[in-house]
Amino acid sequence: MKLIFEKSKHGIKNDMLPPLDVPEVELPTMLQRKQALNLPEVAQPDITRHYSALAKRTHGANDGFYPLGSCTMKYNPKLNDEMASLPNFTKIHPLQPVETVQGALEVFALAEKYLCEITGMDKMTFQPAAGAHGELTGLMIIKAYHTAKKDFKRNKIIVPDSAHGTNPASASMVGYKTVNVPSDENGCVDPEELRKVVGDDTAGIMLTNPNTLGKYEENISEVTKIVHDAGGLNYYDGANLNAVMGVVRPGDMGFDVIHLNLHKTFSTPHGGGGPGSGPIGVKNILEPFLPNDHPVQETSGKFNLMKPEQSIGRVKGFYGHFLVDVRALTYILYLGAEGIPHAAKTAVLNANYLMEGLKEFYKVGYPGICMHEFVLSLKDIKKETGVTALDVAKMILDYDMYPPTMYFPTIVPEALMIEPTETESKETLDEVIRIYGEIHETIYSDPEKVKSAPHRMVVKRLDEVKAARQPKLAYQFD
Template identity: 60%
Template sequence: AMELLYNMQNLLAEITGMDAVTLQPAAGAHGEMTGVMVIKAYHQHRNDHHRTKMMVPDSAHGTNPATANVVGFDVVGVKSNSRGLVDLEDLKSKMGPEIAGLMLTNPNTLGLFEEEIQDIAAVVHEAGGLLYYDGANLNAVMGISRPGDMGFDVVHLNLHKTFSTPHGGGGPGSGPVGVKSHLADYLPVPLVVKEGDKYVFDYNRPKSIGKVKNFYGNFGVIVKAYAYILALGADGIKDAAQQAVLSANYLRQELKKDYHVPFDRLCKHEFVATAKTQMDENGVTTLDIAKRLTDYGFHPPTVYFPLIVKEALMIEPTETETRERLDDFLQAMSRIAEEARNHPETVTTAPHNAVITRVDEVTAARNPIVKWEDNS
């Protein structure tokens, strides 16, 4: 078991271009918090107590600003430019001695690779900040490019999304964190190290942020991801990323026949389409389309995110879907677009095949019933 943990640390370090990795965090958001805690500890150890702000793009996952806030940073938003990427000039204008770092996903939540990533890294580092990599989208570039080579100092991974293990919601999850050498001393204790022919836990790390989880992470999840990585090998990991990108671009090319694609160019593993056409023609919303998809046997994609795109449908097929399954999805979306044009009420009143159809979502959010009661 100890050898497996040690080997997994090294494999993830190689894949991400980092120098040290902890497997302790229990899920992606937990890994995020751990990484930002490492950034905070680094600055405090250097007596940079004035670095109280964390920069977050307006296209970021919601956990990014939430994490920064929980760790004690004030959040500074960074705008996207017309191409859906970080606005470099806006970043420069907001950079200063109070900035601890920038949290960034690459490719971003629009499925677009940050083309100026090296310039972004230079701006952050020249101001004394650190660059944090949200690893939620690593499956689009793994085996091809590495966050460490892009200029990132810290990275968290979602083993459930990138290396085949169950999603945290069906759990348990796992959110390893990797860092460059200048941050290694701040990782949680213990790390697994090799002494001679033995593998041991190293607790002698005085600068560490401490322990972030009982035991050493969710071991069963780590074993599954370890087996997945060994089964694929270097070539297989690269192929998985390429398949994810190919699937997304195939769907993008086909769906734009019926749906508005605001950033219609080569994407990575995901892209954003919208219900703009359907809204303008007959008042059919993204939520309506998502509800109707369930009638065709599909779990709807993420809706209304990222927030910078109105009526967003974020579509991410991943590397595991077959061509036949992708075509079935396209056929369903095409039929829904036709219904929206000719019989919009069919879509706006969906789903029709579910036990529960439309619920009062406002009431459900404001007055949730979180326990079962026998009202018979």
């Protein structure tokens, strides 16, 4: 397919603006750019066709099964998008007088109230832009807390070996060293191993619960107590909250600071990779360190923006991804007190049902009841046939389905991590089981077919090594 630049024809222009109605003023020549500006010149009808063609070459959660583990690709109610398009939300300037944006500040305040109840936290900021940005903010808060106590020795963050890559990467961004703690035979944090690594240099621990293997950490209260007793703080990575929302709360588990991925759990569309929203919830002891411009309701009832006394400062421009937060609030209001736990339980039921069906064909990494996701290991299949998890993922494409997350968590060899979510029907899950079974048969009857997959996509398997070795990152004009 041609790039938009290859469809460009000199002289084409879409009229959008009225003629200039004030005297034209020329920018002094010495300030003007000389470099060419090669942007496409394409007429409206051809622009729509270009993007329609790109849309057809894109698979969204609304196009078919999308069990990308840890990403919670659930259906996003269309009402969310309509509410985020209301002109009184989209056309307000972030620096308007606070009296004129009371509705917007109330959106933040309501979302904070409901999400604090769902997570068991005391305060929440919506400034962080996405989950990883939330992690960074949360760790800055942990560091500020220790610094305020003049406890300068704490420079280590503990993460389990099954943790998301963002956890250690975020720790490095605040100058913390990462200490990996091995998982036990059930895929959970081993309290004995944890005891060995905590000490007076422990700043905190970062955990997901359920963890990335889809396992609920049974010893969670003991784990958080070990860290607290050592003087550290507990950070909850909310990527997997979908399994437990309305059932059990991170705040009650002993976590001091958490982030949520509103684009995952609270059903705001993923948009091809963002925008997300990564609010941070904290217990009262950490409230003084929250980022500035925190929306609060004054005793008069008026909403305002305030700076907490020992604020870490600002982590981005303005107040957060407001329109994403509007969508999340819409979703919470729609599901409500009964719908939130119902969604979580159905997500867990769907995952277990699918795991039970796939067990017949593929080895489950860590057997037993899972939460919202589970991990398959294709280690034996690779040994017997040479077919890898990557090959199987590519084969799945030919059935117009998105493959699971591959090669993560890294502690499971040839991993496929599957998260069906609560918005898939039993019929879809049954069909998935049938297809994955058919692929299993093909692996043994015709392994070459799987190794050369996909066969039915607009391109055959792409050469990722070539892309990295000879980087072509932009279109080259003649």
